[in-house]
Amino acid sequence: MTRSFYAGLALFVVSVVSVSAETGSDRTELWPRLQKGQVFLYQISVRTNKKVRTESNVAAPMAPADGAPLLAHGLLRVEIADVFPEGIRASAQIRTRFISVDPPMTKDNQSGADGTLHAEPDSAEVDFGIAADGRIGQIIGFDALRPEQQQAWQEWAKRFAVAASFPQRSLAPGDKWKADEPVSAAQIAGLAWLRNSQYVHDEPCPNMKMTPGGDIASSDDTSEVCAVILTTAKLDQRSSPKDATPEDYKLHDLRTMGTAKGHNEIITYISLRTGMVVRATEEANQSMDLIVAKSDGSNRVHYTVNADSHSQVLLITDVPLVRP
Secondary structure (H helix, E strand, C coil), rough: CCCCHHHHHEECCEEEECCCCCCCCECCCCCCCCCCCCCCCCCEEEEEEEEEECCCCCCCCCCCCCCCCCCEEEEEEEEEEEEEEECCCEEEEEEEEEEECCCCCCHHHHCCCCCEEEEECCCCCCEECCCCCEEEEEEEHHCCCCCCCCCHHHHHHHHHHHHHHCCCCCCCCEEEEEEEEEECCCCCCCCEEEEEEEEEEEEEEEEECCCCCCCEEEEECCCCCCCEEEEEEEEEEECCCCCCCCCCHHCCCCEEEEEEEEEEEEHHHHCCCCCCCCEEEEEEEEEEEEEEECCCCCCCCCEEEEEEEEEEEEEEECCEEECC
16 A cells, blocks of 8 residues: 555544534434445546646656546445444444446347346455544555556545544534645645535435446435535645655655645535435646755756546445346
8 A cells, every 4th residue: 555545545634623603403413324234336437637747857756647637437336344333423344346237138139137237357355444533444455456446446435434524523504614634645745735614505415326227317216315515625835835845755865845736626415314425526626836856956857747636426326236
C-alpha cells in the first residue's frame, strides 16, 4: 500500500466544529445501520484528467505523473461479513468484489433469461475493516485490483464512510459544520482541506434497480427519503511558497517551492431509514505550480499541474445473485 492511499481512506479529521441551526425531534443519526449478511450493489464511475507541463533540462526524481484521461467504471458487490456494535455507531468487517453483467440472450439463442451477475474473472476480493470513527484498515486484496478498479474502489470507500466526517451526534436539516483535514504525501508541505458542510434538507430519493439488460433505472418505489448534504472544500496552503518542502523530499536532499490550489463540491444523499449513502457526486478541480531542486539550488525542474475529476457512487437496491 502507498502512503497516499491510506491518507485518502483515513476519513477522520483533526478538528470538527459544528453549528446547530435547529433543534427538535427531527434529528437523525446518519451512520449506516449495518447487519451481518447484508449485500449491496454500488455502481461507481470516475473520470479524471491531469495535465503536467515540465520545464527542465534534467530528469528529476519524485516528479508528478502525467497521463491520459482515466475512466473507471464498475459494479461493486458489498457484503457485510460481521458487525460489532459500539454505542450508536458500529464497526464492521466488509467483503467486496467487482462484478460483471451478462446481458440476456437474444431470441435467436432461444433464451428469455435476464442478465446475470457474476464475479469478474480477474477481479480480486477485497476484505477490510471499518471502525466506528470511519477509519478503514486491515485491507487485504487491494493490490491485486487493476489500476482502474483501485481508483473506483477508493472512490466508493470514501463515500461509504463519509458520515465519519460528520459531528458524532444526531443531525437535522439546517445544521452546518466545518472540518480541517491535513493532506499527507504531497509535493508541497502544509496543505489541508477546509471543508464546509450543510444538511440542506430532506427529499425523496427513488430506489435504483438493474434492468434485465444490465442498465440502471429508477424503481417504482418512491418511499425512500434522503438527507441531502452539500460539502464544499478548499485547499489551504500553510507553508511558504518560497520553502514548501515536505519531510520526504528533505530526506532526498531536495527542496520544493510553489503553490497549490483546489476546490471540490460534493453532494451526498443519505437514506434516513438505513443511514446508507444512496448517491454521491463530486466535482473537483486542483492545480499546482511547483519547483523541485537540489538543496543547493541546482537541477531545478518547474512543473505546472492542472487536474479535474468527476465521480459518482450510486446504490442499487435490487441486487441479483452473483453467479460463481
